[in-house]
Amino acid sequence: xxxxxxxxxxxxxxxxxxxxxxxxxxxxxxxxxxxxxxxxxxxxxxxxxxxxxxxxxxxxxxxxxxxxxxxxxxxxxxxxxxxxxxxxxxxxxxxxxxxxxxxxxxxxxxxxxxxxxxxxxxxxxxxxxxxxxxxxxxxxxxxxxxxxxxxxxxxxxxxxxxxxxxxxxxxxxxxxxxxxxxxxxxxxxxxxxxxxxxxxxxxxxxxxxxxxxxxxxxxxxxxxxxxxxxxxxxxxxxxxxxxxxxxxxxxxxxxxxxxxxxxxxxxxxxxxxxxxxxxxxxxxxxxxxxxxxxxxxxxxxxxxxxxxxxxxxxxxxxxxxxxxxxxxxxxxxxxxxxxxxxxxxxxxxxxxxxxxxxxxxxxxxxxxxxxxxxxxxxxxxxxxxxxxxxxxxxxxxxxxxxxxxxx
Amino acid sequence: xxxxxxxxxxxxxxxxxxxxxxxxxxxxxxxxxxxxxxxxxxxxxxxxxxxxxxxxxxxxxxxxxxxxxxxxxxxxxxxxxxxxxxxxxxxxxxxxxxxxxxxxxxxxxxxxxxxxxxxxxxxxxxxxxxxxxxxxxxxxxxxxxxxxxxxxxxxxxxxxxxxxxxxxxxxxxxxxxxxxxxxxxxxxxxxxxxxxxxxxxxxxxxxxxxxxxxxxxxxxxxxxxxxxxxxxxxxxxxxxxxxxxxxxxxxxxxxxxxxxxxxxxxxxxxxxxxxxxxxxxxxxxxxxxxxxxxxxxxxxxxxxxxxxxxxxxxxxxxxxxxxxxxxxxxxxxxxxxxxxxxxxxxxxxxxxxxxxxxxxxxxxxxx
Numbered sequence: 001x002x003x004x005x006x007x008x009x010x011x012x013x014x015x016x017x018x019x020x021x022x023x024x025x026x027x028x029x030x031x032x033x034x035x036x037x038x039x040x041x042x043x044x045x046x047x048x049x050x051x052x053x054x055x056x057x058x059x060x061x062x063x064x065x066x067x068x069x070x071x072x073x074x075x076x077x078x079x080x081x082x083x084x085x086x087x088x089x090x091x092x093x094x095x096x097x098x099x100x101x102x103x104x105x106x107x108x109x110x111x112x113x114x115x116x117x118x119x120x121x122x123x124x125x126x127x128x129x130x131x132x133x134x135x136x137x138x139x140x141x142x143x144x145x146x147x148x149x150x151x152x153x154x155x156x157x158x159x160x161x162x163x164x165x166x167x168x169x170x171x172x173x174x175x176x177x178x179x180x181x182x183x184x185x186x187x188x189x190x191x192x193x194x195x196x197x198x199x200x201x202x203x204x205x206x207x208x209x210x211x212x213x214x215x216x217x218x219x220x221x222x223x224x225x226x227x228x229x230x231x232x233x234x235x236x237x238x239x240x241x242x243x244x245x246x247x248x249x250x251x252x253x254x255x256x257x258x259x260x261x262x263x264x265x266x267x268x269x270x271x272x273x274x275x276x277x278x279x280x281x282x283x284x285x286x287x288x289x290x291x292x293x294x295x296x297x298x299x300x301x302x303x304x305x306x307x308x309x310x311x312x313x314x315x316x317x318x319x320x321x322x323x324x325x326x327x328x329x330x331x332x333x334x335x336x337x338x339x340x341x342x343x344x345x346x347x348x349x350x351x352x353x354x355x356x357x358x359x360x361x362x363x364x365x366x367x368x369x370x371x372x373x374x375x376x377x378x379x380x381x382x383x384x385x386x387x388x389x390x391x392x393x394x395x396x397x398x399x400x401x402x403x404x405x406x407x
Numbered sequence: 408x409x410x411x412x413x414x415x416x417x418x419x420x421x422x423x424x425x426x427x428x429x430x431x432x433x434x435x436x437x438x439x440x441x442x443x444x445x446x447x448x449x450x451x452x453x454x455x456x457x458x459x460x461x462x463x464x465x466x467x468x469x470x471x472x473x474x475x476x477x478x479x480x481x482x483x484x485x486x487x488x489x490x491x492x493x494x495x496x497x498x499x500x501x502x503x504x505x506x507x508x509x510x511x512x513x514x515x516x517x518x519x520x521x522x523x524x525x526x527x528x529x530x531x532x533x534x535x536x537x538x539x540x541x542x543x544x545x546x547x548x549x550x551x552x553x554x555x556x557x558x559x560x561x562x563x564x565x566x567x568x569x570x571x572x573x574x575x576x577x578x579x580x581x582x583x584x585x586x587x588x589x590x591x592x593x594x595x596x597x598x599x600x601x602x603x604x605x606x607x608x609x610x611x612x613x614x615x616x617x618x619x620x621x622x623x624x625x626x627x628x629x630x631x632x633x634x635x636x637x638x639x640x641x642x643x644x645x646x647x648x649x650x651x652x653x654x655x656x657x658x659x660x661x662x663x664x665x666x667x668x669x670x671x672x673x674x675x676x677x678x679x680x681x682x683x684x685x686x687x688x689x690x691x692x693x694x695x696x697x698x699x700x701x702x703x704x705x706x707x708x709x710x711x712x713x714x715x716x717x718x719x720x721x722x723x724x725x726x727x728x729x730x731x732x733x734x735x736x737x738x739x740x741x742x743x744x745x746x747x748x749x750x751x752x753x754x755x756x757x758x759x760x761x762x763x764x765x766x767x768x769x770x771x772x773x774x
Contacts, residue, residue: 013534016527017527017530017531020523020524020527021520021523021527023522023523024519024520024521024522024523026522127517127518130662130672131662131663132663132665132671180662180663184645361574364574364576364577364579365576367444367576367579367580368576368579368580370579370580371580371581371582372580372582372583372584372585373443373444373580373583373584374584374585375580376580
């Protein structure tokens with residue numbers, strides 16, 4: 001009799017627990033979810049938030065496999081906050097919005113200039129938002145940026161969002177800026193946040209010819225000479241002071257940022273040809289060691305010393321080139337040193353004097369010069385960064401060209 | 408329970424369960440909040456003190472062969488002191504279990520069960536631990552042998568998987584908030600050595616009581632090293648957690664672990680292992696609470712009381728109205744109990760009992 005009561009009790013207990021956990025199970029059931037792959041934030045005319053959600057059709061992805069392009073749809077809603085926008089959107093679409101697969105968060109330039117701390121804190125507080133989601137500041141509206149994000153070489157939009165920042169590792173023209181890093185940098189007292197600078201490539205290439213004729217690496221998003229239909233592009237960085245957008249970095253400045261931050265595996269750079277005036281050599285450089293940063297406080301002013309080392313191979317080749325001569329290679333190396341030193345120095349002074357924003361997190365090295373937190377707080381690094389002066393040393397060793405050494 | 412004895416390794420794992428489990432929750436972050444960038448120095452300093460305390464406890468316990476603190480209290484002050492000390496330790500074990508359970512379940516609710524009442528999540532654990540507590544003491548300690556290494560492996564994995572994201576410069580300014588804060592106020596971090604309380608109850612369960620020295624010192628040193636790893640992960644990766652209160656800092660960091668585009672979202676796997684560890688911790692605490700209760704009341708079958716104790720844990724865990732209150736209780740209870748009960752009260756009892764023993768010896772010699 002006892003064992004029957006025991007079994008009955010266990011069955012009742014199991015049923016109670018199943019019922020209790022059913023709510024959570026059903027709320028996360030894929031058929032009840034609307035999967036968001038990208039979110040865009042704009043400012044509406046009524047000064048509210050205009051939030052765009054890009055959804056992917058989960059059932060069509062599994063049905064069609066990889067041979068067909070997965071459809072995605074974009075909805076925009078006006079609300080006073082993200083949570084309200086999600087709530088309203090849930091009502092309209094009849095499903096629950098899920099941000100677990102949101103790979104891209106786009107802010108319009110206008111909103112970013114006003115400050116986005118509320119949005120960032122809310123997103124960081126959300127259990128569904130992944131810290132690895134990329135953050136973009138768009139020069140056009142966030143809605144049109146997402147609308148024009150078309151995976152031309154990929155079938156899945158999610159796959160495209162996952163891989164589009166990979167080029168930063170071998171070009172250095174944009175960076176892998178994530179919402180996790182952005183949130184960290186916004187709170188941290190020795191660093192400032194940055195985001196990918198996005199835009200839409202313009203078909204009107206004539207107006208851009210003046211920019212591109214000078215140097216390919218001086219452009220930013222929306223300034224490229226990409227001759228295709230309107231398509232979103234990412235080039236350069238948007239830099240912030242706390243939560244407010246304060247400036248933009250061009251491709252070459254972004255490369256400088258990545259070199260100092262040890263985030264680039266290799267990059268192509270055009271350096272002045274030591275043998276011919278007004279001529280450039282394309283060299284592929286690879287950092288051989290991490291950039292070393294040393295800091296000192298001299299008369300109450302930060303002095304930051306950087307040392308970079310690269311090895312390189314020459315891409316450019318023309319008639320009568322001779323890259324088997326060590327003297328020529330040494331000359332090219334010193335041309336590289338001079339050129340990279342100049343772009344790094346220019347970049348550093350721009351971030352310090354013009355923007356006063358320490359996106360390279362030099363503050364963490366400066367902390368070494370202080371014994372206690374209060375000493376460092378009194379130094380007021382956030383406002384003192386603009387007083388910094390820099391000394392950049394570059395040591396490049398150009399080894400040779402690739403297959404041909406002499407023509 | 409007293410009939411089954413455990414070997415030295417099992418005893419070490421048992422003590423480490425009590426030491427290590429709170430690190431899953433906010434303990435490493437709480438240490439950093441107190442001593443800022445000087446936390447690593449502070450942990451080394453606090454660990455040395457904890458090792459010295461462990462040696463003192465071992466030396467004092469050695470005089471009473473296989474007696475635990477409740478037996479020693481009876482020897483010192485009779486039944487009254489025995490009951491007082493017994494009840495204090497039962498309350499400590501039950502409250503620390505309840506608060507830890509509540510905080511962990513809050514996190515589970517936020518992350519995985521948003522639509523489920525916290526009561527049912529708590530009850531799931533209560534049913535699980537009551538069922539496992541019905542098994543023998545040896546079973547509990549053998550399960551610990553499997554579960555605890557998994558916890559250690561998860562922390563090592565988090566450390567090495569995130570090492571590329573570490574900024575070792577975060578250890579500066581080296582003195583944090585100053586010498587006084589690091590070495591005097593920072594003594595508060597000794598409260599993380601919660602496993603000390605279990606050392607007083609181990610002697611009767613050991614196959615080799617002479618290994619008590621090995622157990623006390625090994626567990627304290629191991630915990631110190633483990634703590635260095637836990638704190639390093641947070642300090643080197645997210646110094647900002649000093650300013651932001653995270654429900655579970657280690658869980659927060661696991662969200663950053665990714666290996667390419669294939670191995671992502673590993674946090675659920677960590678959470679699963681931590682559920683096992685929390686259950687182990689609760690079972691050990693429940694077992695020892697029942698053991699003390701058995702000693703106080705002389706009942707033959709303490710297993711009949713398992714569900715009563717389980718319900719006590721449940722009742723205490725639903726008592727805080729929200730996470731903020733629960734967190735406050737966790738911080739204050741661990742501090743007051745570790746300093747007040749585990750260190751000051753227990754060592755005082757051991758010293759007085761030792762003095763009484765030597766006095767009796769001298770009297771008997773004189774006679």
